Amino acid sequence: MPELPEVETVRIGLNENTLGWQIEGGEILLPRAIAYPENSQAFLDSLIGAEFIEWQRRGKYLIAKLSQGNQLGVHLRMTGSLLWCDRDETLGKHTRVRLFLKEKVKGKKEKGLGQRELRFDDQRTFGKMWWVPSGQPTESVITGLQKLGLEPFDAAFTPEHLATQLSRSGRPIKTVLLDQETVAGIGNIYADESLFLGKIHPQKAANSLNSEQVKALHQGIIKSLSDGIAKGGTTFSSFQNVAGLKGNYIDTAWVFRRTGQPCNVCGTSISKIKLGGRSTHFCAQCQIL
Numbered sequence: 001m002p003e004l005p006e007v008e009t010v011r012i013g014l015n016e017n018t019l020g021w022q023i024e025g026g027e028i029l030l031p032r033a034i035a036y037p038e039n040s041q042a043f044l045d046s047l048i049g050a051e052f053i054e055w056q057r058r059g060k061y062l063i064a065k066l067s068q069g070n071q072l073g074v075h076l077r078m079t080g081s082l083l084w085c086d087r088d089e090t091l092g093k094h095t096r097v098r099l100f101l102k103e104k105v106k107g108k109k110e111k112g113l114g115q116r117e118l119r120f121d122d123q124r125t126f127g128k129m130w131w132v133p134s135g136q137p138t139e140s141v142i143t144g145l146q147k148l149g150l151e152p153f154d155a156a157f158t159p160e161h162l163a164t165q166l167s168r169s170g171r172p173i174k175t176v177l178l179d180q181e182t183v184a185g186i187g188n189i190y191a192d193e194s195l196f197l198g199k200i201h202p203q204k205a206a207n208s209l210n211s212e213q214v215k216a217l218h219q220g221i222i223k224s225l226s227d228g229i230a231k232g233g234t235t236f237s238s239f240q241n242v243a244g245l246k247g248n249y250i251d252t253a254w255v256f257r258r259t260g261q262p263c264n265v266c267g268t269s270i271s272k273i274k275l276g277g278r279s280t281h282f283c284a285q286c287q288i289l
Contacts, residue, residue, distance in 0.1 A: 003189055009233045147181050
């Protein structure tokens with residue numbers, strides 16, 4: 001599943017390419033990809049004429065601010081991608097939604113400077129899109145936003161805040177990090193990487209961490225996510241950015257998907273266990289329970 005670095009990579013690409021383009025139509029190839037409104041034609045009709053003003057990210061959600069005051073929300077889920085392409089480009093077999101765009105020149109008479117397309121591809125079909133009417137709270141339509149914790153790059157996400165969150169649970173720290181109420185945007189990849197950088201065993205009880213361990217974990221979260229963004233995210237199955245390019249973080253990962261390979265710090269073979277149903281990678285020497 002795309003996590004914060006992957007979704008942030010997509011957000012950056014969308015802001016670089018789609019701003020100033022106006023939606024003039026579209027095609028819904030998989031109606032259940034539209035979460036709101038339930039009628040897919042109503043979804044398209046509500047978007048026609050709107051221009052992309054800005055793309056924002058909240059956790060793993062993408063939210064486009066539109067010129068008509070309404071919004072477009074997207075969650076990529078397991079295998080979703082948003083692709084910026086020419087309209088005549090051959091459709092992939094997993095294309096679910098197409099938005100047809102025309103370019104506008106602000107402050108000048110509208111010209112036909114080009115026709116492009118924003119495609120939502122999704123192999124496993126868990127991804128969703130929402131139209132949020134003007135004046136309606138975003139979280140009242142995209143209800144998953146209601147329970148998200150702080151963004152890890154928010155100034156309020158301090159070691160003290162993280163300590164408070166962790167003190168509420170005796171579950172394994174890896175499991176707690178995957179809870180989006182603890183911190184928004186972390187998934188399986190960057191939970192493993194953050195714990196390695198913080199030298200914390202994934203099975204350690206969250207509420208047993210001392211202040212120094214919490215500080216180390218806080219730094220590990222920031223570093224792993226920052227490195228992931230710098231590398232354009234992680235691709236080990238289907239993730240790609242808006243240009244269709246894969247992320248490169250997996251090539252420099254500390255533990256994720258490196259089972260049996262030597263730890264880059266101590267040389268111990270990287271271990272893999274199942275924790276809460278999720279594959280979990282760690283170094284038994286650097287991360288002692």
